[in-house]
Amino acid sequence: MRVTLEDIDLLSEEEFLEAEKKIEKLISIWEVKNLRGRAAIFHDDQHIGQPRKELKAMEHPSFDKEGEIAFRMKPVVDSLEGNMLIHPLTTPVIEVNDDCTAARAVFWSLGIEGLSKFRETPMAILSLGMVPGTHVKMNGEWRILAGNWQRTTKNEYHAGWIDDMQPTNTRPPLTKEQDRSFLGKYAYMKDEVRQASPEPPTKDTWEVYPDETDASWQYRSLKKGK
Numbered sequence: 246m247r248v249t250l251e252d253i254d255l256l257s258e259e260e261f262l263e264a265e266k267k268i269e270k271l272i273s274i275w276e277v278k279n280l281r282g283r284a285a286i287f288h289d290d291q292h293i294g295q296p297r298k299e300l301k302a303m304e305h306p307s308f309d310k311e312g313e314i315a316f317r318m319k320p321v322v323d324s325l326e327g328n329m330l331i332h333p334l335t336t337p338v339i340e341v342n343d344d345c346t347a348a349r350a351v352f353w354s355l356g357i358e359g360l361s362k363f364r365e366t367p368m369a370i371l372s373l374g375m376v377p378g379t380h381v382k383m384n385g386e387w388r389i390l391a392g393n394w395q396r397t398t399k400n401e402y403h404a405g406w407i408d409d410m411q412p413t414n415t416r417p418p419l420t421k422e423q424d425r426s427f428l429g430k431y432a433y434m435k436d437e438v439r440q441a442s443p444e445p446p447t448k449d450t451w452e453v454y455p456d457e458t459d460a461s462w463q464y465r466s467l468k469k470g471k
Contacts, residue, residue, distance in 0.1 A: 266343070273341045273387070277348045277380050278334075280387045285332050285354070302381050302388035307458045321414055327367040332356035332394070334376060338445030345382065347390075347457045349446035352376040354394060360414060369402035370411060375431070377443035377463050391460065395443060396432045407435055442467060 256264065284300050303310050322328055332354045339350040358370035378392020396413070398406035410432060412424040419427065431442055443463035447453075454462045 266345075269345045270341045273345045273348060273382075274339045276387045277339055277341075277350060278337060280380060280389065281334055281337075281350070281352060281376065281378070284389060285334055300389055302383055302390040304383060305381060305388075305390055308390065319416070321416055322361055323364050324361075327359050328361055329359035329367075330356065331358070332372070332374075340446040340448065340450050342451040347382070347451070348380045348387070349450055349462060350376075350378055350380065350392075351443055351445040351463075358399075360411070362414060362418070363416075370399060371402055371406075372399045373397045373406075374399075375443055379457055379460070381457060390457065393428060396429050397439075398433050399429075406433055410434075440467060 253261070280300060283298070287297050287300070301313060302308050303313065333356070334352040334354050336353045337350055339348055341348040352375065354372075354374050354376055356372040356374070358372055359367040360370045361367040374394050374396045376392060376394050379390045380387050381390045382388075399411045400406040400409040401411065410429075412419055412421070413428045425432070431440065433439060444465055446462055447465075450462050
């Protein structure tokens, strides 16, 4: 649909402000997509100290800045040779609040990995997960306030996810219980009925959960006992 200057001139002040708000939300959605895309692309240099543009909301009062820095500096493998993490983001569901200062989103991510634990030969991994998160606008730029990749499946290429589920790669290695309470919280298990969590934000997410630090919007059905 083509819009001319004459069409804009015919808008009432209320209609103009409403159109302006919609445009600002669309721009915010585009910027949040780019923000998460950059975070996925720079996944590989997370632990090796290469300079990069800060993507996290480090100055936000609720953000654990010290914990974030400690996590980045923690070695996971002895050598990065042969290791690879490629996680494209797909099917975004994004809801921006009315003043375009905060946004909630859930992405799906289908990834391939070359993964080693310490010094052994990397194994080929297929990895499927979801990326929920809250984003805030600080000093005119969108930043990631909260939300980590949550594993649905992560299996050796030939084994398949029914018979093989690789845990989160950490040092020291996590126990099954620790992994289940961390990034494997919603991982597939063949003896369980998988819950549809984390859930994407709904249109009324900012009305129902106005606090940007409230993460319970991701678990609406679970809270209702469904």
